[in-house]
Amino acid sequence: MGAGILAAVQVLMVPVKDLTRAKSRLSSLLQPPERAALTLAMLEDILDACVAQPAWDTWVVSRSEPVAALARRRRLRAIEERGRSLGEAIRQVEDELLGPDDELAVVLADLPFISGEALSAALAHPATVVASPATSDGGTNLLLRRPPSVIRARFGRSSFAKHRWAARRANVAFEAVARPELGFDLDRPGDLERVLSSDHPGRAHAACVSMGLPDRLRLHA
Numbered sequence: 001m002g003a004g005i006l007a008a009v010q011v012l013m014v015p016v017k018d019l020t021r022a023k024s025r026l027s028s029l030l031q032p033p034e035r036a037a038l039t040l041a042m043l044e045d046i047l048d049a050c051v052a053q054p055a056w057d058t059w060v061v062s063r064s065e066p067v068a069a070l071a072r073r074r075r076l077r078a079i080e081e082r083g084r085s086l087g088e089a090i091r092q093v094e095d096e097l098l099g100p101d102d103e104l105a106v107v108l109a110d111l112p113f114i115s116g117e118a119l120s121a122a123l124a125h126p127a128t129v130v131a132s133p134a135t136s137d138g139g140t141n142l143l144l145r146r147p148p149s150v151i152r153a154r155f156g157r158s159s160f161a162k163h164r165w166a167a168r169r170a171n172v173a174f175e176a177v178a179r180p181e182l183g184f185d186l187d188r189p190g191d192l193e194r195v196l197s198s199d200h201p202g203r204a205h206a207a208c209v210s211m212g213l214p215d216r217l218r219l220h221a
Contacts, residue, residue: 008101012050015089016062016109029189034211041207043109047074052116061089086155094148104148108141110185112195112204118181127175129167132182133160141182193217
């Protein structure tokens with residue numbers, strides 16, 4: 001490699017909401033400390049999948065110190081979130097990835113069924129833009145862009161279609177990766193029942209059991 005030429009960077013970004021505000025849609029069942037514990041449990045599973053990707057660096061972006069401490073214990077890069085939205089957090093990372101060959105994959109932190117194999121399969125797609133749709137609302141649970149500036153990142157309801165349309169407008173290849181491990185995001189009380197009824201041996205399942213959620217869900221029904 002010639003002098004002054006920087007190697008391309010491949011980054012898996014995991015944005016994590018402030019734990020005081022995490023999983024607010026579960027507030028009818030879980031108290032704030034329980035929602036924080038569930039968020040951290042899912043994050044552990046997400047990070048397991050990320051560190052199983054040998055060519056990729058994992059960056060965790062959050063304003064919560066427990067999240068940053070977890071990342072540092074795993075010897076991952078912890079970035080203090082400066083903004084107030086997911087979009088701002090993504091732009092914060094994009095500002096560091098300006099090379100034409102850099103790659104950025106945003107992996108949301110509420111995917112209780114994620115696996116290293118499923119993530120690896122998504123990252124292996126050669127398209128310029130790769131996205132995994134959220135089955136609940138047409139959102140995007142994983143977004144890979146090569147380079148990050150090729151299209152704007154959009155998250156939330158119906159964002160998957162927006163990413164597909166943006167790639168078409170930019171005249172770049174788009175690949176959809178529809179896998180159950182990446183499509184299910186834990187966000188609503190009914191999602192807890194799906195986690196508990198699954199045979200996926202993740203930390204989210206263990207956390208739900210330890211909180212006594214099977215009995216609490218029966219009473220809540």
